[in-house]
Amino acid sequence: MKIPYQKAHDIIRLVILCLIGVVCINVVAGNKDPAIELSDRCPPYFRLDDQNLCRLSTLYDLYPLANPKWGGYRVALPERRDGYTPQLIDLGRYLFFDPVLSADGDLSCAHCHHPDFGMSDGRARSIGRHGRGLGPARTGGEELPRGAPMLWNMAFQQSFFWDGRAATLEEQIQTVLETSSEMATSPEQVVASLNEVAVYRRLFFEVFGDEEVSFSQVLRALVAFETSLVSLNSPYDRYIHGDQQAINAQEKNGLHIFRSFASRCSQCHAPPLFTSGQLATTGIPGQPGKPYDVGAESVLDEASLRGAFKVPALRNIARTAPFMHAGQFASLSEAVSFYNNEPGHAVADRDDLTLHWHIVNPHLRADEIMDLVAFLNTLTDEAALPQTPEVVPSGLRVPR
Amino acid sequence: MQLDKLVVRFIFSSCCLLPSTLLARDIVVNPGEQIQDAVNQAQAGDSVRVMPGLYQETVYIDKDDVALIGVIIDGERAILDGGEKELHDGIIASGHGVNIEGFHVRNYRSNGITTQGANNYRIHNNIVENIHLYGIFPQFGKNGLVSQNITSNTSDAGIYVGISENVDIIANEAFDNALGIEAENSHNILIEANYVHDNAVGIPVVIFPGMQTKTSADVIVRNNMVINNNSTLFERSAMKTGRGITVTAVDRVTIEGNIIKGNSTCAVCINSLSSMGGAFPVDAAVEPEPDHTSITRNVFVNNGYQAVGLEVAGATIKNGADIVNLARGRGHCAAASQGATTLGLSRWADCDPQLSSAHVESYLLAEPVVSQALSRTQKAQLTYHAVCSGCHSYDHTMIGPPMIVIQALYKNNPQGLAAWIAEPTKKRPLEQFPAMPPQNYLSAELRLDLARYILNEVGAR
Numbered sequence: 076m077k078i079p080y081q082k083a084h085d086i087i088r089l090v091i092l093c094l095i096g097v098v099c100i101n102v103v104a105g106n107k108d109p110a111i112e113l114s115d116r117c118p119p120y121f122r123l124d125d126q127n128l129c130r131l132s133t134l135y136d137l138y139p140l141a142n143p144k145w146g147g148y149r150v151a152l153p154e155r156r157d158g159y160t161p162q163l164i165d166l167g168r169y170l171f172f173d174p175v176l177s178a179d180g181d182l183s184c185a186h187c188h189h190p191d192f193g194m195s196d197g198r199a200r201s202i203g204r205h206g207r208g209l210g211p212a213r214t215g216g217e218e219l220p221r222g223a224p225m226l227w228n229m230a231f232q233q234s235f236f237w238d239g240r241a242a243t244l245e246e247q248i249q250t251v252l253e254t255s256s257e258m259a260t261s262p263e264q265v266v267a268s269l270n271e272v273a274v275y276r277r278l279f280f281e282v283f284g285d286e287e288v289s290f291s292q293v294l295r296a297l298v299a300f301e302t303s304l305v306s307l308n309s310p311y312d313r314y315i316h317g318d319q320q321a322i323n324a325q326e327k328n329g330l331h332i333f334r335s336f337a338s339r340c341s342q343c344h345a346p347p348l349f350t351s352g353q354l355a356t357t358g359i360p361g362q363p364g365k366p367y368d369v370g371a372e373s374v375l376d377e378a379s380l381r382g383a384f385k386v387p388a389l390r391n392i393a394r395t396a397p398f399m400h401a402g403q404f405a406s407l408s409e410a411v412s413f414y415n416n417e418p419g420h421a422v423a424d425r426d427d428l429t430l431h432w433h434i435v436n437p438h439l440r441a442d443e444i445m446d447l448v449a450f451l452n453t454l455t456d457e458a459a460l461p462q463t464p465e466v467v468p469s470g471l472r473v474p475r
Numbered sequence: 476m477q478l479d480k481l482v483v484r485f486i487f488s489s490c491c492l493l494p495s496t497l498l499a500r501d502i503v504v505n506p507g508e509q510i511q512d513a514v515n516q517a518q519a520g521d522s523v524r525v526m527p528g529l530y531q532e533t534v535y536i537d538k539d540d541v542a543l544i545g546v547i548i549d550g551e552r553a554i555l556d557g558g559e560k561e562l563h564d565g566i567i568a569s570g571h572g573v574n575i576e577g578f579h580v581r582n583y584r585s586n587g588i589t590t591q592g593a594n595n596y597r598i599h600n601n602i603v604e605n606i607h608l609y610g611i612f613p614q615f616g617k618n619g620l621v622s623q624n625i626t627s628n629t630s631d632a633g634i635y636v637g638i639s640e641n642v643d644i645i646a647n648e649a650f651d652n653a654l655g656i657e658a659e660n661s662h663n664i665l666i667e668a669n670y671v672h673d674n675a676v677g678i679p680v681v682i683f684p685g686m687q688t689k690t691s692a693d694v695i696v697r698n699n700m701v702i703n704n705n706s707t708l709f710e711r712s713a714m715k716t717g718r719g720i721t722v723t724a725v726d727r728v729t730i731e732g733n734i735i736k737g738n739s740t741c742a743v744c745i746n747s748l749s750s751m752g753g754a755f756p757v758d759a760a761v762e763p764e765p766d767h768t769s770i771t772r773n774v775f776v777n778n779g780y781q782a783v784g785l786e787v788a789g790a791t792i793k794n795g796a797d798i799v800n801l802a803r804g805r806g807h808c809a810a811a812s813q814g815a816t817t818l819g820l821s822r823w824a825d826c827d828p829q830l831s832s833a834h835v836e837s838y839l840l841a842e843p844v845v846s847q848a849l850s851r852t853q854k855a856q857l858t859y860h861a862v863c864s865g866c867h868s869y870d871h872t873m874i875g876p877p878m879i880v881i882q883a884l885y886k887n888n889p890q891g892l893a894a895w896i897a898e899p900t901k902k903r904p905l906e907q908f909p910a911m912p913p914q915n916y917l918s919a920e921l922r923l924d925l926a927r928y929i930l931n932e933v934g935a936r
Contacts, residue, residue, distance in 0.1 A: 116868070122860040132860035139571055139594050139844040144687045145615035145638050147592015148537060148569035151846070308865050310912070315569070317538060317916030319515055331533055335563035335585040336608045345615075346592075351687050356756065379756035429756045431685060440561075458865035458874060 111169070111274055111468055113162040113281060118303045119459045121157070129164060131157045131230065133307050134316055135347055144352075146345025148315050152307075155230040156244075159299035162282050167300025168461055169278070170293065175268050175469035176252065178259040179204065183467075184251070184297075185474045186213070187223040190460045193394030194225040194304065199402020203257040209474050217256040220368060222402045225395050228388055230302035233352050237400040239385040240374040244298045262290040269293065274468035300461075306390045307347065309456040315347075322453045328443075329450025337437040338414065338447070349389040349454065355431040356383040359399050359413070360421035367423075368400065379429040382422070393452045407448045415439045510534045510543075510555075517541045525578070527551035531560050536568040545577030545601075552602070557583035565603075568593050572843065581605050586612045587626070594618050595843040604628050609635040610652065617641050618840045624648075630709045632657040633674070636664060638688055641838045644669065653712035654679055655704065658725075660686050663838040664694045670702075675712035677704040677738065681723040684748065684758030692726040695832045696733065703737040714784045716740070717795070724748045724802070726766045729832045734774045740785055740795040742778035742815070743770060747802035764804035771810040771826045779816060787819070855924035858917060859933065863925075866911070869935055875911060876903070878933050889926035896922060 117129035124130050135152045143153040170176060174183045187201045188194045189209060197210045201223045206216025221237055229235075234242060241247040252258045252265060260268075269275045269288040279288045282296070311330075313321035322330070334341040345351045354371045359382070361367040372381040384400055397403070398410040418434045419425030439447070467473055499520035502513040506528025513523040519540035527548050534555065536543060543566065545553035555565045555578055565580035568590045579602040580587040587603035589612040590596050596619040603610040603626040610626035613619050614637040622645045626633035633649035634656045636642050641663045648670045649655035655671035657679045658664045664680075671677040678701060682691035701720060707713040717740030722728045724747055735742035748755065748763035779795030786792065787801065797815035800807070800823065808826035809815065849857065866874035867881070885892040897919075899911040914922065 119865045119873070120861060121864070122856065132857050132864075134858065134861045136857065136861075137846055137849070137854065139617075139846045141594050141615075141617035141844050142640065142688070145592065146687065147615040149539065149571060150592045150615070308862060313912060313916060315537060318913060321912070321916075327535075331535065331563060331567060334567065334591055336589070336612065337563055337585040341591065345687070353685050353687065354756075355685065375759070377757050377759075379753070383756065429753065432683065432755065456865070 111278070111464075111466070113278060114165040115161050117161050118164060118305075118461070120305045120307070121303065123161065127160050128158045129161055129303070131155055131305060133305075134312070135307065146341070146347070146351065148346055150347065152347060153231055156298070156302045157230060159295075159302070160282070163296055163299045164303045165300075166278055166282055167296035167298070167303075169464060169467050170296055171300050171461075172464050172473055173467035173469050174471045174474075175272065175275075175467070176258055176260065176265055177204075178264065180268075180469075180471055182206070182258055183474055185463070188226050189474060190463055191475075193391055193457065194227065194460070195223045195395040197396070198222060199397050204255070204259055219256060220365070221400045222397070224387060225391055226301060226304050227306040227390050228348055229304065231348055232350075232388075234385060237384045237387075238370045238374050239354055240371075244301055245294045248294055248297050248301075262293075265293060266290050268469075272469050278468065303459070304461070305459050306456045308458060309390070309454050311450075311453040312347075312456070314453070322450075325446050325449045326453050327450075329446035329448070329453075332439065332443050332447050333450055335437075337435075338439065339433040339435065339437070340414075340447070342433045343386045343431070344389050350386045353386055354380060354383040355386055355433070356381065356428050357414075357434055358382065358419045358422050358425065358428055358430055359384075359403055361423070362401050362403070365401075370400070382428050383431075389451060390454050391457060393455050394457065407451055408444060411444050411447050411451070415444060504530075504553075506530070510553075514538075514541065514543065519572075525553040527553055529554050529556060531556050531558075531562070533557070533562050533564050534566045536566070536570050536573050539570040540572040541570060542574040542576070543578075544574070545579070547577050552577060552579040554579045554581065556581055564589055565606075567591070568596065571595050573597075574599070576600050578602070579604075580610075583607065586610070587629070588612070589614065590619070591615050596620070597622075599623055601625075603633070606630075609633075610649075611635070612637070613642065614638055617844050619643075620645070620839060622646055627651045628708075629653070630711070632679075635659065636661055638686060639664070641840055643667070643837050643839055648672075649677075650674060651706060651708060653706070653709040655701075657681065658691075658694055659683060660688045660691050662691065662693055665697070665835065665838045666695065666699065667697045669699045671699055672702040672704065673706050674704045675706045675709065675716040676718040676721055677701040677735075678720045679718075679723070680721065680725050680728050682725050682748070682761060684755050684761045689758070689760040690726070690762075691724075693838075694725060694727070695729045695731070695835060695838075696720055697729070697832060698732045699734075701733055701735045701738065701742070705737070705739045717781070717783045718744050719778060720744075721746060722765050722768055723751065724761070724763055724765050728765065728768050730768070730770045730773060731832055732772045734776075735778060735797070736774075736776040738778045739780055740778075740782045741799040741818075742773070742775050742797040743799070744785075744795075745798075745800040745802045745804075745807070747804070750801045765802050765807075766804045767806040768804075769808050769826055769830060770798060770815075771808075771813070771830055773813055773815075775813060775815045779818075792818075851920070851924050852928065854921060855928040856932070858921060858925050859928055862914065863929070869933055875908060878929060882930055882933070885926070885930060887930075889923055889930055892926035892929065893919070893922035896926075 117123050121129035138149050138151045143151045171184045187196045201219045202213045202216045204217045235247040310321045371383040397405045404410040418430050502523050504513045504525045522542040563585040566588045572595045574597045576599045581604045584607045587606045587610045592615040594617045598621045601624045606629040608631045610629040610633045612635045617640045619642045625648045629652045632654040633652035637659045639661045643665045646668045650673045652674045655674040655677045680694050705717050719735045719738035719742040721744045775797040778797045782795035796818040798817045800819035808824040810826040869878045896914040
């Protein structure tokens, strides 16, 4: 969809709407101070229930209830994490954009997962501590071994990070906070920094009713925000729900190749989430001059998982070049063409790898690769991109 | 086997956004026309009837309750041929309650007939041949019937049921394929009364690791003819040929009442995942041994006379047997009264003579798989939040104008709102608002309910 979402968000930020002479609403998120207030509205795609909890709504919930783990097209989605208050989700948003969480006060989650870069950072590998700037222009500092995944539909995932090493979002958040090349802090330090900020004490009090901020509250707020990022309304989805014109003939052909058993894309990237949630060794090349990233092998201490990574969801994939765990491919056509080759062709020692049985050479023609790329471009729905706050409670610099 | 009852039942099945029309239509396709054009016109309950002749296309059914029927006249069928255009699949269905019947499907690069995520389907009386991967391939679905099809010359499985539940595979013929009829990572599968011959492996029942489902169980292989599965036609299976029925790490497989004859390695081979070698990564969530296999009342004739690719503890074995066990696991039995030759069965029990799967007449469900029961108002509310709230808020501008503006524009006019969203025209300056995507996939009824919900219910919270 070629809607300039970000532009629309900018308009929201700037425009003060006076409509029909009845309502006048100031949508500017907060001016320099203390006047930061938490939203009482759920994010897009959530409905506020009568307990003041936001419930995810999706048309996929109207489909027959077979086993939702399988995947498919007109199928129900698996269990999700939702049921947080609008205020908690919004508190999580402030934390996400606030460098106060990092040891040096200059790195927020949004430095690597930014709305301007599809909740990723447009980089092959992210830059952590001591870096400056945002996105591809970020320089200096410590380069991480992998790239930042986009954060869509985390509410449905069962494992986190490229190698699946975190079983919960809480674990994932704590890892980022404690990793020395990233936020380099500790739960104690995070809690101490937040308790020093009067606005946070007020906001946490509003949400939790406690005088002091605790670490579990920080985790809860961040999880509430992470799980609010949902993308299930792309042109592809409208096609599946029955609008035969929502995608064009080339994109449809791309869909057919995607779900064909020659390419087997849909076997691993199973719709509607476009991931089976499983680990798979695909034989993505290592990076020149760097040690080979063994992926899940080291997590599970299992040699047959050497080079295995969690199948990434492909929603909004058109927004997050470069691709794969360390940005090995610059464009979607390169990423797709990788599969159109003999299994193991890109790794030095393929005998060390147990390639997934769905990795086969599909012998696609050049026009079919283009159709697949066209199809991947129909998976874009960024209506729920969060707004970057004007200011954050700590008063530190908001990444923008 | 109640094949006909099923058709009727399926038409009243499903689903969701579009309610079934009561006036089912027949849409006829003649040679020279595109089948897909007819499918695009079809609505729930309609039948697309394809007259005999040659058709070169991929037909996809991404909607519910459509029947696609090849009309057979004087033995002539509608032929779907992927050859010259090098097409991937003959027929792909994702809709629920589809019925695919009467075709001759040949020369495709992927599959002949495939469903992904479809429930309540029926694939009946098709001839499927010379397909690069699977002939008939229902996957990710529940409650389906695959009956009286003939599949041959597929370089993988003639019929392959993957990651599914409650599927009956009945009275088909599968021959000259690498694998005849395969059930993978599935539950409640009945494979009955099929004629499975001259494949490399007749009926493999298997669980693979690294898939969305970590268990596979309750498969009945009953009253089939499993004959001379010794094919070396396809290189990838030639090393594993000569097998009638194989069970790999699946639990509660019942093998009963079959005639299993002339399979050179074994009539029945029981494997653990580890006996498949290093081809698969270890998946700690999958238990590698099969449990509770039962083998009763089969007729075994002349199996295991020359084993191919049979290894026990690293040593190659030259002679197989009727029943060869390479696995451990618990609770297996083979009825001694069958008089079978055996290998590795010393720890197996004799089956209880009363043991029978006769109580399972079919694994099909009495009622189709349905969706969550929601009232019309609940559906309207869900649709508002699932779709409209992505671009509209109550009182501020997002991608679209605020609902408060829309409520004023369409006051007392839900019909007008319901009609506009089906075919939105450009209203506001493009610099401020993009065009709104049409919502015509929502049924007229749902659009009207939605319009009422917006005008009467949507408020500040």
